[in-house]
Amino acid sequence: xxxxxxxxxxxxxxxxxxxxxxxxxxxxxxxxxxxxxxxxxxxxxxxxxxxxxxxxxxxxxxxxxxxxxxxxxxxxxxxxxxxxxxxxxxxxxxxxxxxxxxxxxxxxxxxxxxxxxxxxxxxxxxxxxxxxxxxxxxxxxxxxxxxxxxxxxxxxxxxxxxxxxxxxxxxxxxxxxxxxxxxxxxxxxxxxxxxxxxxxxxxxxxxxxxxxxxxxxxxxxxxxxxxxxxxxxxxxxxxxxxxxxxxxxxxxxxxxxxxxxxxxxxxxxxxxxxxxxxxxxxxxxxxxxxxxxxxxxxxxxxxxxxxxxxxxxxxxxxxxxxxxxxxxxxxxxxxxxxxxxxxxxxxxxxxxxxxxxxxxxxxxxxxxxxxxxxxxxxxxxxxxxxxxxxxxxxxxxxxxxxxxxxxxxxxxxxxxxxxxxxxxxxxxx
Amino acid sequence: xxxxxxxxxxxxxxxxxxxxxxxxxxxxxxxxxxxxxxxxxxxxxxxxxxxxxxxxxxxxxxxxxxxxxxxxxxxxxxxxxxxxxxxxxxxxxxxxxxxxxxxxxxxxxxxxxxxxxxxxxxxxxxxxxxxxxxxxxxxxxxxxxxxxxxxxxxxxxxxxxxxxxxxxxxxxxxxxxxxxxxxxxxxxxxxxxxxxxxxxxxxxxxxxxxxxxxxxxxxxxxxxxxxxxxxxxxxxxxxxxxxxxxxxxxxxxxxxxxxxxxxxxxxxxxxxxxxxxxxxxxxxxxxxxxxxxxxxxxxxxxxxxxxxxxxxxxxxxxxxxxxxxxxxxxxxxxxxxxxxxxxxxxxxxxxxxxxxxxxxxxxxxxxxxxxxxxxxxxxxxxxxxxxxxxxxxxxxxxxxxxxxxxxxxxxxxxxxxxxxxxxxxxxxx
Numbered sequence: 001x002x003x004x005x006x007x008x009x010x011x012x013x014x015x016x017x018x019x020x021x022x023x024x025x026x027x028x029x030x031x032x033x034x035x036x037x038x039x040x041x042x043x044x045x046x047x048x049x050x051x052x053x054x055x056x057x058x059x060x061x062x063x064x065x066x067x068x069x070x071x072x073x074x075x076x077x078x079x080x081x082x083x084x085x086x087x088x089x090x091x092x093x094x095x096x097x098x099x100x101x102x103x104x105x106x107x108x109x110x111x112x113x114x115x116x117x118x119x120x121x122x123x124x125x126x127x128x129x130x131x132x133x134x135x136x137x138x139x140x141x142x143x144x145x146x147x148x149x150x151x152x153x154x155x156x157x158x159x160x161x162x163x164x165x166x167x168x169x170x171x172x173x174x175x176x177x178x179x180x181x182x183x184x185x186x187x188x189x190x191x192x193x194x195x196x197x198x199x200x201x202x203x204x205x206x207x208x209x210x211x212x213x214x215x216x217x218x219x220x221x222x223x224x225x226x227x228x229x230x231x232x233x234x235x236x237x238x239x240x241x242x243x244x245x246x247x248x249x250x251x252x253x254x255x256x257x258x259x260x261x262x263x264x265x266x267x268x269x270x271x272x273x274x275x276x277x278x279x280x281x282x283x284x285x286x287x288x289x290x291x292x293x294x295x296x297x298x299x300x301x302x303x304x305x306x307x308x309x310x311x312x313x314x315x316x317x318x319x320x321x322x323x324x325x326x327x328x329x330x331x332x333x334x335x336x337x338x339x340x341x342x343x344x345x346x347x348x349x350x351x352x353x354x355x356x357x358x359x360x361x362x363x364x365x366x367x368x369x370x371x372x373x374x375x376x377x378x379x380x381x382x383x384x385x386x387x388x389x390x391x392x393x394x395x396x397x398x399x400x401x402x403x404x405x406x407x408x409x410x411x412x413x414x415x416x417x418x419x420x421x422x423x424x425x426x427x428x429x
Numbered sequence: 430x431x432x433x434x435x436x437x438x439x440x441x442x443x444x445x446x447x448x449x450x451x452x453x454x455x456x457x458x459x460x461x462x463x464x465x466x467x468x469x470x471x472x473x474x475x476x477x478x479x480x481x482x483x484x485x486x487x488x489x490x491x492x493x494x495x496x497x498x499x500x501x502x503x504x505x506x507x508x509x510x511x512x513x514x515x516x517x518x519x520x521x522x523x524x525x526x527x528x529x530x531x532x533x534x535x536x537x538x539x540x541x542x543x544x545x546x547x548x549x550x551x552x553x554x555x556x557x558x559x560x561x562x563x564x565x566x567x568x569x570x571x572x573x574x575x576x577x578x579x580x581x582x583x584x585x586x587x588x589x590x591x592x593x594x595x596x597x598x599x600x601x602x603x604x605x606x607x608x609x610x611x612x613x614x615x616x617x618x619x620x621x622x623x624x625x626x627x628x629x630x631x632x633x634x635x636x637x638x639x640x641x642x643x644x645x646x647x648x649x650x651x652x653x654x655x656x657x658x659x660x661x662x663x664x665x666x667x668x669x670x671x672x673x674x675x676x677x678x679x680x681x682x683x684x685x686x687x688x689x690x691x692x693x694x695x696x697x698x699x700x701x702x703x704x705x706x707x708x709x710x711x712x713x714x715x716x717x718x719x720x721x722x723x724x725x726x727x728x729x730x731x732x733x734x735x736x737x738x739x740x741x742x743x744x745x746x747x748x749x750x751x752x753x754x755x756x757x758x759x760x761x762x763x764x765x766x767x768x769x770x771x772x773x774x775x776x777x778x779x780x781x782x783x784x785x786x787x788x789x790x791x792x793x794x795x796x797x798x799x800x801x802x803x804x805x806x807x808x809x810x811x812x813x814x815x816x817x818x819x820x821x822x823x824x825x826x827x828x829x830x831x832x833x834x835x836x837x838x839x840x841x842x843x844x845x846x847x848x849x850x851x852x853x854x855x856x857x858x
Binding site: 071072073074100134171175176177178179180181183184185187188226227228229230266267268269293294295296297298299300302303304306307310311314325326327328329330331342343346347349350351353354355356361363364365367368369371372379382383384385388389391392393394396409410411412413414415416417418420421422 | 500501502503529563600604605606607608609610612613614616617655656657658659695696697698722723724725726727728729731732733735736739740743754755756757758759760771772775776778779780782783784785790792793794796797798800801808811812813814817818820821822823825838839840841842843844845846847849850851
């Protein structure tokens, strides 16, 4: 069947790409060039034909991912599905199932059948499920999981192949060592066996499965900083160098690849982080978790993540993994998921506007004109959350506002500046 | 009595300045130099001796202001006091009373007597209260209000003296003309009378009152952009030029001054906005409202404001006026006030960390060490909102976690990466 890169190299343009190019408001030629070069990926397993694929990368709108997944203390796949629906409804573009209990295959099936959104996984989780200790993992059992998930229709997979044995000692100098679950599993495995990370050693086998199903590899950052003090350290950038090498191997195999990024990063280091990732990884799409710009915003980490995400996306990150208010404290609830997606949307939209995307400029302009005209219906339609808009709006309907059809809100009432200086400001006095 | 600038110029260091220097972790000499130069202001009416003053400007921690105030549709000063207490409790450093109904004098008295926080006002509001039309305002009635408020103990006042008659035509090209309430009042007044803004014409009289009570003048931006499309336009920067001139007049009179800034500004224009304001206004402290980095985040404007505020503060803004989730929709509730202050705190802390303030680095480090050690009590103490922290935290207490005193949260349970790679990761297997 081949991968999308191969199709395009052979001059065949799959039909779904037309739709995508239209959505992104770029012409087909540019899109094909971006995908072939690897600066853009299309998240779409080639067995998953019912899917609405998305484009991630240079020239595309900034995309948002929402994570869900059952944990040992809360394993209710129906509830996870409800979270996913809330995420989609709030504006998520893709989802990842990070389940670490139960039989995630069933949840994945429901996601694929019911949601039509690109689905990502971290296969090492399923491979480790049921094992007493991570060191019992074998490369073979892992590869079987990857193959099974790919065959089921998973569109992108996080693979922690860049965290090598030599990096372990670098984590010992950190304030918080390893905060990636996949990274922690591999650290334990490497220490116990005294061997190199099998996700690196067996990368060709992984590539071969990814190629077969056109699964986009998302090269995980097992060494992402878990606190701002650890940001931009030798461990993080050591792993990044390996990710750069692996990016080239993906490209040679015509396998789509993106790079995962931090984590906790202070504001002043975000530009450097994005530029470095893009440079070392040959402009592959950059997928960031947050980044969180401070460490003590627990309960409000979605806001700390929106600040970091907006800046990262402005400097070139392409894909934002949401952070919810529950981060560091518990599994997210449905309302946490919604809050997280909306905070990420704000980051994404702010960056797209700052990068002067015409569709984003247009939407902000329409909202501003509606505001000028006291057109509350249009404002509601354009807002990020029509439900909250309705809940919050308190129009002041007075004799005056009924006459001119311009009902201000309760913040200022008839003191509304827009009203005072607007088109009726002379006539109504 | 003289102003603080005069005292310092004469070599007298008021006692409260020692406390402030200690709080800001800078030495007295530096602080005196900053205040004399005008790069830092101390919000403190010299009649208000019970007050805990704050420093705003170069070298000081980024400060946060919370606005409250009754409106014609909701005039309950008890409720406004409750909002103020919530704001203080959530971390606001100063408050402004923007009441446009009732008798704000009583609310101000309660704020001054009960809160000990610097209090700001926009005197034109009280001056316009009770008038049928803004054009009935007279310079004399306005100056009386300024004098009365200063005598009562108001610490800083927003004065829209930079918006001149010649700027009015510039606003006609805008998507949304004038969105500042004070600006709208003056626009109406200038149009009706065909005269120059009396806040400009009578600036010496204003200066004389400010000097008498050491009220810090906050030069308002009546022409701040009300949508991202209007950002950085001729109207905004035209007014800014006048603010630069007025800053010099304040300095000559030994009156403390800060500059108010936008508003709605896309991410890519924030650096320019801050640098321009600092340059044109001779490095006077910069006090921004947001800025909001997009126009259609109604219901979540506190997050859009946190993104803009963090970036503005990183580039040199000194004082952040909070934005609540109610912005553009209604008067804020108590919980909106709390949400707004915390979002601004995140912006301020992120900027202080990015600017490498030692106290901010230390606090983030302590949080990270507590996280590493599963020390939930310390994390709660350091978090922005201990109440929400408690509400959210779901510790997983198992046999294993009881044994080692390391209870992970429900996000990962025993799959917790920090736990797996932490100090007990070898011994407990």
